[in-house]
Amino acid sequence: MSSKKIVVIGAGVAGLTSALLLARKGYDVTIVAKFAPGDYDIEYTSPWAGANWMSFVKNNQQLAKYDEITYCVFQKLVKEFPEAGLWxxxxxxxxxxxxxxxxxxxxxxxxxxxxxxxxxxxxxxxxxxxxxxxxxxxxxxxxxxCINVQIYLPWLQSQCFAAGITLKLYTLKHIKEACNLHSSGEPADLIVNCTGLMASKLGGVMDPKVYxxxxxxxxxxxxxxxxxxxxxxxxxxxxxxxxxxxxxxxxxxxxxxxxxxxxxxxxxxxxxxxxxxxxxxxxxxxxxxxxxxxxxxxxxxxGREGGPRVELETISEVGKVVHNYGAGGAGYQSSYGMAEHVVQLVDLAFA
Ligand SMILES: Cc1cc2nc3c(=O)[nH]c(=O)nc-3n(C[C@H](O)[C@H](O)[C@H](O)COP(=O)(O)OP(=O)(O)OC[C@H]3O[C@@H](n4cnc5c(N)ncnc54)[C@H](O)[C@@H]3O)c2cc1C
The missing domain is CATH 3.30.9.10 (D-Amino Acid Oxidase, subunit A, domain 2)
Incomplete structure (x- = not known):
């Protein structure tokens, strides 16, 4: 079992799902976020979603795969976790x-x-x-x-807590700050960036394609x-x-x-x-x-020109970063597919 230390930035559906799957794989995960389930803010998209599974992918196998994987997980969740707010x-x-x-x-x-x-x-x-x-x-x-996100987000957060994940409320100006925010007090081995729309404003990322x-x-x-x-x-x-x-x-x-x-x-x-x-x-x-x-x-x-970014990158003064943002109107219906991709990239980074 790996004890690599990972800081996930973001407690929206992307950050929580990625953190959960990483913790289940044995990684030692801390989530750092400005907003978390229970908060409402225009910078925090997840609490405002409908939400449902209604794939609008056309001619894109990767995105279709994300949605397909998530559909299969949702089928399991409705049977096994009626309290999750999904039906x-x-x-x-x-x-x-x-x-x-x-x-x-x-x-x-x-x-x-x-x-x-x-x-x-x-x-x-x-x-x-x-x-x-x-x-x-x-x-x-x-x-x-259909997901009632007011029920699902806190449920997902509680799944994270049950998996041993710690959550810290903190606003980062630059992604490099995340390196020193792991709950162990030791430097993080890798950062996962799930900042959603705010990836357009976070120092060290500032993605101009995000809108x-x-x-x-x-x-x-x-x-x-x-x-x-x-x-x-x-x-x-x-x-x-x-x-x-x-x-x-x-x-x-x-x-x-x-x-x-x-x-x-x-x-x-x-x-x-x-x-x-x-x-x-x-x-x-x-x-x-x-x-x-x-x-x-x-x-x-x-939203993001060219589609969501699920990618491994090395950033100077930060080290290895796996991005997971830009899901547009599909953040829930693609959440498990994208998070599984994150886990693959993290495994690859440590291979
Ligand atoms: C009206 C509406 C309807 C929708 N309907 C659907 C639907 O039916 N189905 C579907 O699949 N999707 C739907 N969506 C889309 C879905 O809500 C989003 O794709 C998804 O919520 C994005 O999640 P996220 O985790 O990437 O971003 P967010 O939920 O915005 O989370 C970002 C996280 O990063 C943190 N963060 C950002 N910057 C910093 C920083 N500098 N320091 C610290 N923390 C930071 C934030 O505080 C937050 O915790 C809908 C959206 C809207 C608005």
Whole structure:
């Protein structure tokens, strides 16, 4: 068993999952983070996610692998850990004719009648005309998962504690500070960088390819019978329509993906549009009672030109660093695949 000392920077879904898999492999892990589960801040994306598994990968085997691995782990988690805040839900996407011609970066493979994951997920179906509401020409449905991140993040953190991981709250200006933050008091042998969007601002990393993908959602008490997605909206190209029914109650109504927008405040007009579109897509939301809003959310997805960075690098004055950031709108659905890749790179660094 290795006793190599690792400092993981970040306690979002990427940092916690990477730390957990490293500790299970025998590494001695300390997490250092400015924000941790229970905190809410615009610099901390994970508490604002929907979240569900709905892969939008197109023509990218590595990213598809991340999502596939995570789907398989989620299948196990729902059976073995009902307290984790994850449950199986049917995921349904309806496609409008006018969106088929678009080369949408946002939806990627979701516009395909048979996306890459058709043979990976359980009970994939191409919907026939009788199952598609008017106004749409195509549709798919499959067994997926919805995560209540307010339950899942603390659960993941407690899994880390159970695996012997220590967590320190600390704000780094430069990545080199991490070398002296291992809980043993001894220098770290390797740093894992899971700083999400803030990888764009952390000294020694300052990745210019990282950008925010602003998302706004509405959490309601109403229950949707499944998860629904629309291929587009007539309101704006960067707006989306999706509904996620959360374990533990309520539904998340979304949304938007506003590239480069750092604005942390709720746009009330957009919130109205989100609600209107959600009720049109799923009138059943109001089956039991009229729409009842819990709160409005804004989060910034950690986007990155060219895709996420899972990479081993040697940085002067720091030493070996494994990066894991830039998952954009896929940080949960790719979390275990990306973390497994981190473990492979850490093993390689010490080989
Ligand atoms: C509205 C919305 C909906 C979404 N829906 C989904 C979905 O359905 N499915 C899905 O898979 N994903 C979804 N996502 C995306 C997902 O939330 C992100 O990809 C994921 O949370 C990113 O996690 P992360 O750990 O990389 O970053 P973060 O959660 O931002 O964590 C970064 C960590 O690094 C720490 N950190 C950063 N800089 C420093 C520093 N200098 N010093 C110390 N600590 C530092 C932070 O404090 C934090 O602990 C959604 C996101 C949004 C906003």
């Amino acid at each position: 199986p839900r049917r995921c349904i996407t309806y496609v409008r004719e006018k969106d088929l011609a678009k080369q949408s970066d946002l939806l990627g493979g979701l516009l395909d009648a048979k996306p890459w994951f058709a043979d990976t997920v359980e009970n994939f179906t191409e919907l026939d005309k009788s199952q598609i509401p008017s106004g749409y020409v195509q549709g798919i449905a499959y067994d997926s998962f 925010p993908g602003r998302g706004q959602t509405v959490l309601v008490r109403n229950h949707a019978p499944a998860m629904y997605n629309d291929s587009g909206t007539d309101d704006a190209d960067d707006e989306l329509t999706y509904i996620m029914s959360r374990p533990g109650g309520g539904s998340i109504l979304g949304g938007c993906y506003q590239k480069g927008n750092w604005n942390p405040t709720v746009d009330p007009n957009m919130a109205d549009r989100i609600v209107k579109r959600a009720l049109k897509l799923c009138p059943g939301l109001e089956r039991d009672f009229p729409l009842d809003i819990v709160r409005h959310n804004v989060g910034l997805r950690p």
